[in-house]
Amino acid sequence: xxxxxxxxxxxxxxxxxxxxxxxxxxxxxxxxxxxxxxxxxxxxxxxxxxxxxxxxxxxxxxxxxxxxxxxxxxxxxxxxxxxxxxxxxxxxxxxxxxxxxxxxxxxxxxxxxxxxxxxxxxxxxxxxxxxxxxxxxxxxxxxxxxxxxxxxxxxxxxxxxxxxxxxxxxxxxxxxxxxxxxxxxxxxxxxxxxxxxxxxxxxxxxxxxxxxxxxxxxxxxxxxxxxxxxxxxxxxxxxxxxxx
Amino acid sequence: xxxxxxxxxxxxxxxxxxxxxxxxxxxxxxxxxxxxxxxxxxxxxxxxxxxxxxxxxxxxxxxxxxxxxxxxxxxxxxxxxxxxxxxxxxxxxxxxxxxxxxxxxxxxxxxxxxxxxxxxxxxxxxxxxxxxxxxxxxxxxxxxxxxxxxxxxxxxxxxxxxxxxxxxxxxxxxxxxxxxxxxxxxxxxxxxxxxxxxxxxxxxxxxxxxxxxxxxxxxxxxxxxxxxxxxxxxxxxxxxxxxxxxxxxxxxxxxxxxxxxxxxxxxxxxxxxxxxxxxxxxxxxxxxxxxxxxxxxxxxxxxxxxxxxxx
Ligand SMILES: Nc1ncnc2c1ncn2[C@@H]1O[C@H](COP(=O)(O)OP(=O)(O)OP(=O)(O)O)[C@@H](O)[C@H]1O
Ligand SMILES: [Mg+2]
Numbered sequence: 001x002x003x004x005x006x007x008x009x010x011x012x013x014x015x016x017x018x019x020x021x022x023x024x025x026x027x028x029x030x031x032x033x034x035x036x037x038x039x040x041x042x043x044x045x046x047x048x049x050x051x052x053x054x055x056x057x058x059x060x061x062x063x064x065x066x067x068x069x070x071x072x073x074x075x076x077x078x079x080x081x082x083x084x085x086x087x088x089x090x091x092x093x094x095x096x097x098x099x100x101x102x103x104x105x106x107x108x109x110x111x112x113x114x115x116x117x118x119x120x121x122x123x124x125x126x127x128x129x130x131x132x133x134x135x136x137x138x139x140x141x142x143x144x145x146x147x148x149x150x151x152x153x154x155x156x157x158x159x160x161x162x163x164x165x166x167x168x169x170x171x172x173x174x175x176x177x178x179x180x181x182x183x184x185x186x187x188x189x190x191x192x193x194x195x196x197x198x199x200x201x202x203x204x205x206x207x208x209x210x211x212x213x214x215x216x217x218x219x220x221x222x223x224x225x226x227x228x229x230x231x232x233x234x235x236x237x238x239x240x241x242x243x244x
Numbered sequence: 245x246x247x248x249x250x251x252x253x254x255x256x257x258x259x260x261x262x263x264x265x266x267x268x269x270x271x272x273x274x275x276x277x278x279x280x281x282x283x284x285x286x287x288x289x290x291x292x293x294x295x296x297x298x299x300x301x302x303x304x305x306x307x308x309x310x311x312x313x314x315x316x317x318x319x320x321x322x323x324x325x326x327x328x329x330x331x332x333x334x335x336x337x338x339x340x341x342x343x344x345x346x347x348x349x350x351x352x353x354x355x356x357x358x359x360x361x362x363x364x365x366x367x368x369x370x371x372x373x374x375x376x377x378x379x380x381x382x383x384x385x386x387x388x389x390x391x392x393x394x395x396x397x398x399x400x401x402x403x404x405x406x407x408x409x410x411x412x413x414x415x416x417x418x419x420x421x422x423x424x425x426x427x428x429x430x431x432x433x434x435x436x437x438x439x440x441x442x443x444x445x446x447x448x449x450x451x452x453x454x455x456x457x458x459x460x461x462x463x464x465x466x467x468x469x470x471x472x473x474x475x476x477x478x479x480x481x482x483x484x485x486x487x488x489x490x491x492x493x494x495x496x497x498x499x500x501x502x503x504x505x506x507x508x509x510x511x512x513x514x515x516x517x518x519x520x521x522x523x524x525x526x527x528x529x530x531x532x533x534x535x536x537x538x539x540x541x542x543x544x545x546x547x548x549x550x551x552x553x554x555x
Contacts, residue, residue: 003345006341006344006345010330010341014330014332017332018332078326078328078329078330078331079324079326079327079328079329080328080329080330081328082289082294082322082324082326082328083322083324083328083342083345083389084345085293085294086292086293086294086317086320086322086324087317087345087346088314088315088317088318088345088346088347089345090314
């Protein structure tokens with residue numbers, strides 16, 4: 001635990017001593033702010049964060065791997081991984097430490113968007129429930145995607161490769177539900193089942209409920225499982241890196 | 245304190261090290277000597293648990309580096325070949341992180357940081373960003389992080405590389421001091437460093453241990469031959485012929501020093517020829533000016549062992 005906190009603190013600090021955290025936050029706020037402004041100023045726009053959520057997931061697609069690409073790739077490049085992995089620290093502690101730091105930055109990045117919420121309350125009368133659940137969904141989704149980005153970073157000493165691989169994995173999961181349109185009308189049963197499974201695996205479909213104000217345990221479980229799988233893969237990747 | 249048994253490491257089909265076996269006792273300073281690509285770094289990485297051996301096993305402080313990895317790592321201080329530095333931290337922040345990573349408390353970290361900054365002569369740069377340090381100072385920071393937690397076992401991969409001569413002397417003295425209580429393994433290309441610092445040396449070539457002994461014994465025993473240097477006044481050709489005929493002598497070289505000759509006599513090591521040679525020269529009526537037994541220098545042994553030259 002102590003080691004995890006130590007590494008979290010170190011990573012968090014280096015997020016903010018390098019421009020990464022600021023740039024990423026600025027880009028995220030600029031893009032979401034723009035789309036938010038466009039959506040709420042439409043005639044007859046409703047006072048909700050639904051558009052904000054649906055645009056956020058696309059922005060997170062490249063923001064997340066940008067946040068995580070450095071985490072292991074740079075340690076490998078600098079040679080500091082050799083120090084981390086020969087210190088009396090468990091691999092899981094290193095992985096969790098880094099993960100929590102990136103989660104911290106994600107939360108710090110979402111925090112200023114409370115300003116959008118404040119605007120909604122200032123000019124309209126939005127439902128509090130769906131706004132809260134939307135944030136919960138966004139954080140759960142971000143938390144899960146970060147582990148995938150982290151995993152990608154553990155694969156290479158090259159940050160660009162880590163970014164591209166991370167964004168690739170996330171893209172596949174994000175648009176997995178697109179397969180629903182592929183089979184023609186009335187497909188055989190096993191294809192229907194397959195499509196249902198792939199749709200369940202899609203990141204997007206789970207966010208929809210949250211933005212409507214519904215917190216479904218199946219969605220929560222989905223993100224939780226994805227998070228655990230991502231962390232597990234990262235730990236395994238570190239282990240096999242020793243065996244290469 | 246350190247035990248390596250039959251360590252072998254394959255990279256695909258390539259054999260980086262094969263059957264490396266040795267022990268280092270508490271307080272011992274062991275030198276790992278070998279040409280580029282010999283497998284020194286590979287051996288050290290296995291000992292520190294960074295990479296696993298293909299076969300064989302290693303123990304540090306009595307703990308197996310694979311099955312009791314955390315306990316073993318608790319006893320280790322390690323300076324890798326590429327000094328592991330976070331270039332965006334100051335020296336003090338970095339040493340603090342390294343200390344805490346090895347389980348030091350905050351109070352202990354503050355105290356030990358100060359001490360190692362003094363020992364490694366980093367005082368002037370304690371608050372400098374590591375990315376701005378020169379190579380030699382980075383190397384010193386690397387040594388500082390390896391010793392900050394006062395480990396029982398120190399593994400240093402080329403610790404003095406890139407450091408200026410005066411600091412090299414200080415670093416060697418530091419390692420010698422550490423030797424008393426800690427067990428140290430260091431790798432180097434610098435031969436005099438081994439005889440100066442190490443109690444024992446392992447010469448490794450193409451992944452195999454080719455010699456292991458105290459530096460001074462190496463020249464006697466493992467050189468495969470011994471050598472006597474004698475200065476004699478007399479007829480050169482005759483002297484060479486006479487000396488060459490002595491039982492056990494392998495080669496005789498002569499060198500003109502002006503008015504006297506210097507003869508370098510190499511012979512098989514299992515015999516002390518000093519008296520025989522001295523008597524012979526005196527009996528012939530030549531002037532024996534000096535006679536000195538000499539081992540091969542470490543350089544010669546190293547070259548001979550690693551180039552498989554017949555001695
Ligand atoms: N990851 C790797 N993959 C493939 N081969 C490797 C790897 N690491 C080392 N080798 C090979 O193993 C051999 C031993 O390398 P090692 O780094 O242990 O040598 P060394 O004795 O430390 O040399 P130097 O004095 O140059 O530091 C070399 O031939 C090297 O090319
Ligand atoms: Mg090396």
